[in-house]
Structures are given as C-alpha cells and as structure tokens.
Amino acid sequence: MKKISIDPITRLEGHGKIDIFLNDKGEVANAYFLVPELRGFEKFCEGRPVEELMVLTPRICGVCPTSHHLASAKAADAVYHCEIPSVAKKLRELMNSAYYVADHTTHFYALGGPDFVVGPDAPKAERNILGVIKKVGLEIGGKVIRQRAICHEVVSMLGGKYVHPSAATVGGMGKGLSEEERKRCEEIAKESIEFGKFSLKVFGDIVLSNKVYVDLVTSDTYTHKTYYMGLVDDKNKVNFYEGKVRVVDPDGKEFAKFDVKDYLNHIVEWVEPWTYLKFPYLKNVGWKGLVDGKESGVYRVAPLARLNASDGMATPLAQEEYERMYKTLGGRPVHFTLANHWARLVELLYAAERFLELTKDPEITDPNTRVIPTAKPDEGIGVVEAPRGTLIHHYQTDERGVTKKVNLIVATTNNHAAISMSIKKAAFGLIKAGQAVSDGILNMIEMAFRAYDPCFGCATHSLPGEMPMEIKIYDHNKKLVNIIRRD
Amino acid sequence: MTKPKLALYWAASCGGCEIAVLEIKEKILDVANVFDIVFWPCVMDFKYEDVEKLADKEIDLCLFNGAIRTSEHEHFAKLLRDKSKVLVAYGACACEGGIPGLANEFDRKSIFQRVYIETPSTYNPDKKFPQENYDMPEGKVHIPAFYDTVRSLKQTVLVEYFIPGCPPLEKTTWKALEAVIKGELPPVGSFLGAGDKTVCEECPRKKEEKKIKGFYRSHLKIPEPEKCLLEQGIICAGPATRSGCEGTCIKANLPCWGCYGPAQGVSDVGAKFMSALASVIDSDDEKEVAKILEGIVDPIGTFYRFALASSLLRRKKMSQEKKE
Numbered sequence: 001m002k003k004i005s006i007d008p009i010t011r012l013e014g015h016g017k018i019d020i021f022l023n024d025k026g027e028v029a030n031a032y033f034l035v036p037e038l039r040g041f042e043k044f045c046e047g048r049p050v051e052e053l054m055v056l057t058p059r060i061c062g063v064c065p066t067s068h069h070l071a072s073a074k075a076a077d078a079v080y081h082c083e084i085p086s087v088a089k090k091l092r093e094l095m096n097s098a099y100y101v102a103d104h105t106t107h108f109y110a111l112g113g114p115d116f117v118v119g120p121d122a123p124k125a126e127r128n129i130l131g132v133i134k135k136v137g138l139e140i141g142g143k144v145i146r147q148r149a150i151c152h153e154v155v156s157m158l159g160g161k162y163v164h165p166s167a168a169t170v171g172g173m174g175k176g177l178s179e180e181e182r183k184r185c186e187e188i189a190k191e192s193i194e195f196g197k198f199s200l201k202v203f204g205d206i207v208l209s210n211k212v213y214v215d216l217v218t219s220d221t222y223t224h225k226t227y228y229m230g231l232v233d234d235k236n237k238v239n240f241y242e243g244k245v246r247v248v249d250p251d252g253k254e255f256a257k258f259d260v261k262d263y264l265n266h267i268v269e270w271v272e273p274w275t276y277l278k279f280p281y282l283k284n285v286g287w288k289g290l291v292d293g294k295e296s297g298v299y300r301v302a303p304l305a306r307l308n309a310s311d312g313m314a315t316p317l318a319q320e321e322y323e324r325m326y327k328t329l330g331g332r333p334v335h336f337t338l339a340n341h342w343a344r345l346v347e348l349l350y351a352a353e354r355f356l357e358l359t360k361d362p363e364i365t366d367p368n369t370r371v372i373p374t375a376k377p378d379e380g381i382g383v384v385e386a387p388r389g390t391l392i393h394h395y396q397t398d399e400r401g402v403t404k405k406v407n408l409i410v411a412t413t414n415n416h417a418a419i420s421m422s423i424k425k426a427a428f429g430l431i432k433a434g435q436a437v438s439d440g441i442l443n444m445i446e447m448a449f450r451a452y453d454p455c456f457g458c459a460t461h462s463l464p465g466e467m468p469m470e471i472k473i474y475d476h477n478k479k480l481v482n483i484i485r486r487d
Numbered sequence: 488m489t490k491p492k493l494a495l496y497w498a499a500s501c502g503g504c505e506i507a508v509l510e511i512k513e514k515i516l517d518v519a520n521v522f523d524i525v526f527w528p529c530v531m532d533f534k535y536e537d538v539e540k541l542a543d544k545e546i547d548l549c550l551f552n553g554a555i556r557t558s559e560h561e562h563f564a565k566l567l568r569d570k571s572k573v574l575v576a577y578g579a580c581a582c583e584g585g586i587p588g589l590a591n592e593f594d595r596k597s598i599f600q601r602v603y604i605e606t607p608s609t610y611n612p613d614k615k616f617p618q619e620n621y622d623m624p625e626g627k628v629h630i631p632a633f634y635d636t637v638r639s640l641k642q643t644v645l646v647e648y649f650i651p652g653c654p655p656l657e658k659t660t661w662k663a664l665e666a667v668i669k670g671e672l673p674p675v676g677s678f679l680g681a682g683d684k685t686v687c688e689e690c691p692r693k694k695e696e697k698k699i700k701g702f703y704r705s706h707l708k709i710p711e712p713e714k715c716l717l718e719q720g721i722i723c724a725g726p727a728t729r730s731g732c733e734g735t736c737i738k739a740n741l742p743c744w745g746c747y748g749p750a751q752g753v754s755d756v757g758a759k760f761m762s763a764l765a766s767v768i769d770s771d772d773e774k775e776v777a778k779i780l781e782g783i784v785d786p787i788g789t790f791y792r793f794a795l796a797s798s799l800l801r802r803k804k805m806s807q808e809k810k811e
Contacts, residue, residue, distance in 0.1 A: 003626050021625035029625050036630040037557060038617075039499060040598035042606055044590040048788045051706035055744050055792075059586040062503015062654060076706075149512060159739055162510070163503040163654045166736035166744070170706035174740040264607055271603050271611040274621040274628050278602075278609065287610075370709050394607075401704075402784050407606045 001029060004437070018423060018445070026433035031424040033449075035277035035416075045406040050076045050377065050397050051170045053406070057393065058164050060410065065164045066099040066155060067386035067411070068393075070241070073168035075393040078261075078380025079401065080170055080373035087366035088172030093241040094185065094358040095158050095167060096384070100240060100351035101192045102151035103387045104303075104344050107453045108199060109144045112341050115447050116207045120216070121440040136202070147195045150188045154355075157181055170401075172370035182365050189356035193317070196349035200321055203345055208328070217338040218329070221429035222448060224292040224421055225250040225335050227282055227299035229414065230306030231385045232257075237314040238306050238350065240385040246309045247282065250294050252333040256284070260383035263392055267409060268297075279417045280409060290421050298421070301389025301414040302452055303343035308333035315357070318350035337422055340451040344387075377401035386411040388453050415452050422448040491547035493522035494538070495577075496567055498560035499587050499637065500553030504578040507654035508550070511661050521668050522548070535563075538570060546571040548667055550650070554580040554587045554796060555638040559631035568644040573672075575663075575679070579653035581640040583748045583756075584796020586653070588637045591795050591805075592787060595635045636805050639797040649678045651729055653746035653793060659731050681731030683751040686743045687717075689730045694718065698769035702782030705742055716742050717767060722782075722789060726763035727756050745792050755799045757790035 004020040020031040041060055045053055054072035058065035070092055077084055107113075109132055118131040133141030152162040158175065159165020167173055177185065207213045216222070227250065231243045245263070247256040258266055269278040270287045281287045281297030288296040299305075313319040325342050326332045334343075358364060381394045389411035396405040412419075426448035430441045497505060509515060518524075525546060526538050538546075549571035555561050568574055579585040590598060599616050603609060621628050640646050650663045663680030666672055673679070682689065694715045703720045710716055716723040716737065724745030725737070731747055749756035764783075770776050783789055791798050 001625055017630070019623075019626075019628050021623070030623070032623065032628055034628060034630055036559060037499070038598070038602065038633060039556060039587045040590050040593070040602060043593050043598040043601040044587075046601075047592070048589075048785050049704055051704055052744075052785075052788065052792075056586055056589070059501050059503070059653065062501035062506055065501075065503060145512060152510075160735035160737075160741075161656060163506050164746075166739045166741045169741060267608055268610045269606070269608045271609065271615050273615040273618045274623065274630065276617045276630060276633070280608070372707060372709065400784055407608055409608060 002026075018427075020427050020431070022431070026431075028424075028428045028431050031427040032274065033420040033423050034275045036275075038276040042406050042408055046403055048403050050079050050395055050401045050403050053393070053395065053403065054168055055164075055166065057408070060408070062163050064103065064386045064388065064391075064411070066096060066159075067384055067391050069159070069165060069168055070096055071382045071384045071386075071391045071393045073170070074242075074382030074384065075380045075395050076170045076382070077373075078382060079377045079395050079397055080380070081375040082171050082371065082373040084172045085366070085368055085371060087176065087363050088168075088369045089242075090358055090361055090364055091158060091173045091176060091369060092168060094355060094364065095155055095165070096241055097351045097355035097358065098151045098154035098185075098188070098192070100387060101196070101348055101355065102148050102155075104348040104351070105144060105147050105151075105195070105199070107387070108203075108341065108344060108348070111453065112344075112450055115443070115450065116213055116341070117202075120443055120447060140202075143195070143198075147192065150191065154185055154188055157185070169370065171373050174370070176367050176369040177365050179365055182359055186356065186359040189352060189359050192352035192355060193349065196345070196352045197317070199348060200345050203342060207341070217336050219429075221426055221444075222337045222422070222451070223335050224300075224337060224418060224425070225294075226292050226418060227255060227285070227297070228305040228308035228333060229299050229301050229390055230309035231383065231390065232310050233314060235314070236311035238310045238312075238347070238385075239314070240351070240354075242384075245383065245390060247299060248309050248333060250292075250333070250335070252308065252331075255282075260392060261381045263381065263383075263394070263409070267392075269409070269413075277413060277416050279420075280414050281417065290417055290424065292418075292421060298417040299414065300418045301411060302340060302387070303347050304334060304337075304340040305389070306385060307343045307346065313346065313350045315350050315353035317353055318346055321346045321349055337418075337448065337451045340453070344453070388412045389414045412452070412454050415454065419449045419452055419454055422452075490521065490523040492525045492541075492545060493518070494526035494546045494549040494567065494571065495524070496526065496528065496549065496551050496553075496563060498551070498553030498563065498581070498640075499556035500578070500580050500585075503654040504552035504580075507578070507652070507656070507660060510657040511664070512657075514661060514664075517668075518664060535566075538566060541570050543569050544572045548573050548575065550575050550577040551640055552576075552578040552581050552654075554584050555634075555640065555643045556587060556590075557631040557633055561634075561643060564640060564643045573647045573667075574640075574644065575648045575650060576640040576646050577650045578655055579651060579746050579748060579793045582649045582651050582797070583794035584637050584639045584642075585793050588639070588794070588796030589788060589792070591636050591801050595633055599633075636801070637796045638805070642797060642805075647675050648672070651678055651681050651747045652732065655680065656732055656735065678729065678751070681729050681747060684730040685726055685750040686728045686730050686732065686734060686737075686747065687723075687725035690715070690725055690734045690737055690743075692716065692734075692737065697767040699767050699779075700769055701779050702764075704782070704784070710740060712740065717764075720782075722764070724760060724792070727753065727760035727790075745794070748794055756794045757787075757798055757800070760790045761786075 002022040017034045021029040023029045058068040159167030232246045233239045233243045249255040268283045285297035379396045392409040394407040576582045659680035723742035725743040729747040753759045
C-alpha cells in the first residue's frame with residue numbers, strides 16, 4: 001500500500017490535508033480528507049452575554065462574518081422572544097444581499113473561475129485572478145474590484161466595517177439608513193444587477209459554449225446523488241435570510257420542510273477520530289458512511305443545493321436564469337457538483353435584485369431600527385443561508401441572558417461528508433494505475449471541492465490562487481519513492 | 488536591484504485578516520511591485536518546502552496573523568521566525584490571542600467534551616475524539632495536536648512589530664505597509680498603522696461628566712446618538728483600547744468592543760478597563776457599588792475580550808503546559 005499525502009493544502013482555515021492510499025497495482029484504495037483544526041467556539045462562548053455572541057461568533061469566519069452576525073442576531077432575538085421592527089429585518093436582509101453579491105463575486109472570479117476562464121490545465125502561474133484579468137482584460141478586472149468595493153461600502157454603512165461588522169443587536173439594528181445613504185444603496189444595487197447579468201454572460205461565453213467544459217461539468221467523476229437542503233419562503237422560493245428549511249431527496253421530491261427550531265429532529269452530526277470536523281447527516285435517513293444515494297443521510301448545501309431544494313427564485317431575472325440552468329442540465333435536481341459555479345451566479349443575480357427591491361422599500365429609512373427586549377431570555381435558534389450553506393446558531397441562556405450552552409452547525413460543515421466523497425471520487429476517477437500523477441491531476445482533484453467554495457472551520461478561501469501541493473509517495477516499506485510537487 | 492521579500496501567513500484565525508490585507512484594493516498592486524512575495528498560501532502558490540529552502544533571515548518582512556492553537560501553528564511560527572528579518576504580528580489574534588484566546592477560560596478536555604460529546608446535535612455513541620495519529624485500514628493518518636491553551640505570536644517567538652485590529656482596518660494596514668516601504672520603521676516593539684491614544688480620546692461623541700449609577704448591556708439601552716456611551720452607562724471598551732479605528736463601531740451606534748487591543752503603554756487591558764469603569768461609578772457605598780457591578784455579567788469576557796491569552800491571567804496554567 002502506498003500513501004499519497006497532499007499536505008499542506010491551503011485556502012482552508014489553517015490547513016487541510018488529503019491522504020490517498022494506493023494499492024500495489026497503483027490503484028486508489030481509499031482517500032481521506034482531514035481537517036486539522038478546531039477552535040471550540042461552542043465551549044468558550046459559554047458564560048458570555050448573549051448580545052455579544054453576534055460580536056464573537058463572526059470571528060468563526062472573516063470571509064462570511066455577515067452571515068454569522070445575522071444568524072447570531074436571529075438566535076439572540078429568539079432567546080428574548082423579541083419581534084424586531086420590520087425595518088430592522090429589511091436592513092439586515094439588505095446588508096446580507098449586498099454581502100452575497102460581493103462574496104459570490106469573489107468566488108466566481110478569484111477562486112472557482114480561474115479553472116474555467118484560464119483552464120484547468122493552464123500553467124499554474126496563470127491559474128489565478130491575475131490570469132483571469134490577463135485573459136478577460138484589465139477593464140473587466142477593474143469591474144470586479146469595483147463590484148466588491150461598492151458592496152463592502154453597503155455593509156460598512158450599517159456595520160462600520162466590512163469584516164466583522166457591528167450592525168445588529170438583540171432587538172434590531174444599531175442604526176438605520178438616511179435618505180442619502182438609501183440613494184447610494186439604490187445606485188449600488190442597480191450596478192450589482194448589471195454585474196450579475198454580465199457575469200452570467202461570461203459564464204455562458206466561457207463555459208457553456210465550450211464542449212470540453214460542459215463534458216467536464218456533467219462527468220461522473222464530479223457527480224453525486226444526494227439530498228439537498230436550503231431555506232425557502234412560503235412559495236418554496238430560495239431565501240437567504242428567512243423561511244423554512246427544505247430538504248429534497250435525490251429524486252428532487254420534498255423529503256422534509258421544517259422550522260429551524262426543530263433542527264434537532266432532522267440534523268445529526270457524526271464524529272470520526274481522524275479529523276477535527278464533524279459530519280452532519282439527516283437523522284431520518286441515517287449515517288451510512290461517506291456514500292451517496294437515497295439510503296445515505298448525506299446531504300448537500302450551498303448554491304446548487306439551495307436551487308435544487310427550491311421551486312424557483314423570487315425575482316424575475318434570477319427566475320429566468322434558474323429555468324435556463326435546469327433546462328440545459330436536464331431538469332431538477334442537478335447532481336453535478338461543478339454546476340455549483342452556475343448556480344452561484346444565478347444566486348448573485350437574485351441577491352442583486354432583492355437588494356434593489358429593499359432599497360426601494362418605503363420603510364427602509366425608518367429610523368426606529370431597534371426595540372428593547374423585555375421578555376425573560378431562555379433559549380433561541382437562528383438560521384440564515386450563508387453563501388456556503390445553511391447556518392444554524394442555537395443558544396441557551398440563564399434568566400439574565402448569559403449563555404449557558406451554544407451549538408453551531410456551520411455552513412461548510414454541512415457539506416463535509418459530500419466534500420470528502422467528492423475528493424475521493426475525483427481521486428478514484430483521475431489517478432490511474434501506471435500513469436504518473438501530474439500537476440493537472442492535482443488541480444482536477446482540487447476542482448472537486450473548490451466548487452463547494454469550502455470554508456473549513458468556516459474560514460478563509462475567498463482569495464485568488466490555488467493550493468500548493470506536495471504528494472509524497474511511499475512504498476509498502478514506507479520508503480519514500482517519489483515526491484510530486486506543484487509550484 | 489533585487490526586491491525585498493515578503494511573506495504572509497495565517498495560524499488560528501478566521502480568514503478576516505486575509506480579506507483585510509486585500510481591503511487595500513488596488514494598492515495591493517503597489518505591494519506586489521515593491522516586494523517579491525515569496526509565501527502567501529491564501530493567494531499565491533508557494534509551499535512550505537519553498538519556505539524551508541530559504542536561508543535564515545532571507546525573508547525581509549513576514550506578516551503573521553492568527554493565534555497559536557495547535558502544534559502546526561507553533562511549528563510555522565518558529566519556522567517563519569527563523570526565516571524572517573522582521574516578523575510582524577498582524578491582527579488581534581497574533582497580537583493578543585484575539586477571540587480564540589477566550590478559550591483559555593477552558594481547556595482541551597472541556598472543549599472536546601462539549602464539541603464531540605455534549606452538543607445536542609452530536610451522535611457519538613463510542614465517545615470518539617480526534618486523535619493525532621490514527622490507523623486507517625489502509626495505513627496511518629495524522630492531524631496536529633490541539634493544545635490546552637491559546638497563545639499569541641509574541642508568547643511563542645520574538646516579534647518585531649504589531650499591527651492591531653480585528654481585523655486591521657484598511658488605513659491601518661496601508662499606513663503600516665507604507666512605513667515599511669518608505670523605510671520609516673519605528674523602534675522594535677512598536678505598533679504600526681494605529682494610534683498611540685485610546686479610542687475614547689478620538690471618539691467624536693460629546694463627553695461631559697462620567698458619573699453613572701448603573702451599567703447597561705448594549706442591547707438594553709438605545710443610546711442617544713451624540714453622547715458618550717459610557718456616560719449613558721453602556722459598557723464601552725474605548726477608554727482601554729488603542730486608537731486607530733476612528734470609532735468604527737461607535738459610529739454604527741454600538742460600543743467599542745476593544746479589538747485594537749490594549750492602549751499604548753497598557754500591559755494588561757483588563758486591569759486598565761476595570762480601573763476606567765471603577766472611576767465612573769457614582770457611589771461611595773460599598774453595597775451600592777456591588778449592585779452596580781452586577782451589571783457586568785461576564786467580567787473576563789468583557790475586560791479581556793480580545794486579549795485574554797496575552798493578559799496576566801492564567802499564566803500558571805500556561806507555564807504548566809510548557810513544562811509538559
């Protein structure tokens with residue numbers, strides 16, 4: 001048995017590692033994805049005033065701090081049985097929509113995009129955001145930088161800063177929008193819609209019009225038939241901020257639809273001794289290990305899963321794109337992991353459209369953005385859709401509102417089992433006995449999990465570049481026989 | 488002329504510092520022009536082995552973010568120390584331990600117990616915990632050791648400079664990089680890009696007389712917009728916290744949480760914060776004072792929010808771990 005260690009990998013919080021075992025014929029025997037880090041927020045948030053958890057928990061992830069901030073605020077509101085002013089709800093959703101546009105932009109242009117725009121086996125020095133800019137031109141590069149900056153401006157308007165905003169509190173939002181700020185938001189929202197349309201066109205021109213890419217996206221190596229989860233509104237349309245959690249089975253039939261307060265009846269986390277990250281699965285299907293299919297409780301979250309778990313998008317342009325995607329890929333659900341890139345852009349357009357709707361809401365400049373909670377605090381559960389999936393915060397407090405217990409089901413964690421399976425399947429599909437394991441193969445293995453936009457330990461990866469990798473091949477006597485390195 | 492070499496690295500962090508570096512937007516191109524970036528796992532494709540191959544002190548400047556939580560973090564802190572002429576702690580976690588440092592109120596065992604056994608969503612009938620070395624059917628796999636305590640970078644290796652903030656704001660990062668680019672570095676041990684006052688001193692709110700009869704938690708009082716939050720009884724870390732952010736959170740009508748760390752010359756932020764709060768309590772009656780202090784429900788979290796690891800607390804526990 002030979003072991004191939006891909007270590008270190010980056011763009012995970014801290015470090016990730018892949019160990020691939022090859023049998024004596026050089027065929028893949030198994031592949032494991034190991035997450036080597038834990039920080040223990042579930043423990044050290046105990047004893048903290050619950051209104052501070054929306055300050056502490058965003059530090060789980062500086063890439064999606066807005067998502068944690070809002071999931072936390074919703075959980076803390078629930079702890080106090082507090083109905084927040086309608087304008088506060090809209091401001092939170094507005095901030096979240098602008099954040100989504102920025103975050104999905106980052107992933108498409110800087111992380112996932114380079115594999116398609118520059119090519120999966122392009123020289124590695126070019127397979128990054130700089131390569132993308134070189135290929136598509138400086139003007140478009142500038143457009144991407146600008147889009148991120150103007151969306152950051154919106155988050156900062158309400159929360160002081162983009163990373164770790166200080167915007168929400170128990171009972172609402174710290175501040176509202178002035179008419180002048182609202183107008184600025186409206187301009188930014190309009191520009192965001194144009195940018196969303198433009199990005200879908202880029203995707204169409206570069207990926208969909210290239211048969212090689214379409215074959216890659218629809219290949220078995222990158223396919224898993226699983227359950228899908230996402231928040232939906234009362235018409236089963238995708239919603240990022242509120243609604244019910246809907247789960248569909250691998251045939252696309254509704255399997256469950258529940259209020260997040262009942263999440264423990266539906267989601268369970270499995271522990272393995274060789275990694276720090278747990279594996280959530282559907283309680284009412286059961287844990288069958290890292291396998292797909294209807295009998296396995298493994299489910300997926302994030303863009304493609306949200307679209308699969310819904311009946312459509314709540315805004316007109318995004319709905320058109322949703323229909324086009326499913327028509328092209330053979331109907332809902334789509335099981336192709338790489339189709340996440342397309343779904344992400346459909347969502348970007350939805351976020352921009354929803355953002356514009358909110359900026360035009362006559363109530364949005366109402367200055368009464370907060371109420372003081374008066375009920376006795378006890379327990380609350382909050383949920384949002386983070387860009388990387390369903391995010392649940394669950395707090396129990398004493399009568400002073402001081403946290404006794406915290407439980408978190410973090411977006412990417414939901415995808416942990418699926419990501420592990422995707423890496424394994426890519427390794428099985430791409431590493432062949434008697435063939436050298438080339439740099440191109442390493443990148444193709446990377447693509448298997450890059451589609452999920454993973455954020456292990458819920459963190460870092462929203463930046464350009466690719467993973468440095470080193471594969472050490474040992475023989476059965478543990479003698480190092482080869483090192484393959486990607487510079 | 489060869490360009491000076493720059494390295495960037497993260498340890499126990501949230502990734503926000505990586506985003507914060509990129510918040511300087513198009514100026515990142517200036518940085519790329521001035522420096523030869525030799526290591527930035529988040530953005531560029533250099534590997535650990537490339538770092539190992541460098542001569543000692545070959546890196547001119549290393550920005551290191553994140554706290555030291557695992558054996559892997561410690562290993563890279565030491566490696567980058569050896570390879571760097573100037574090692575900079577970037578962000579609150581590297582400077583003071585940051586939010587992950589709050590875990591020092593607990594230990595490895597209780598964290599594992601909570602995460603892997605007790606959480607209501609966890610099903611772990613065999614009570615399995617992560618193990619550093621594990622025998623798979625096909626062979627051994629390894630993950631790093633999880634330490635009992637969190638340390639800041641300066642508690643692990645010698646650090647030349649500090650850039651504070653959770654995360655450092657755009658202007659802080661750029662001011663610090665500008666100082667390096669222009670060769671205008673202050674004495675070793677200094678903070679870069681931030682101020683040498685307190686957030687309080689730079690706060691635009693009106694201050695009159697700070698005399699209070701009770702503390703309010705931030706969600707239990709809607710503040711008047713122009714008036715000092717502390718004078719309204721809202722707990723605000725401004726008096727103990729280093730300036731440089733220009734009151735970012737205060738402008739959002741919420742208090743300062745203390746992310747820029749201890750103010751200039753303050754070695755223990757909690758002690759400074761406590762003394763600031765004590766001085767505004769409007770009572771000489773012991774019982775009344777005790778009652779007022781009940782308003783502070785989590786003293787450690789309140790006073791040491793971003794700086795528990797580097798504070799004077801729990802040093803005994805840390806030194807015990809070192810001996811093991």
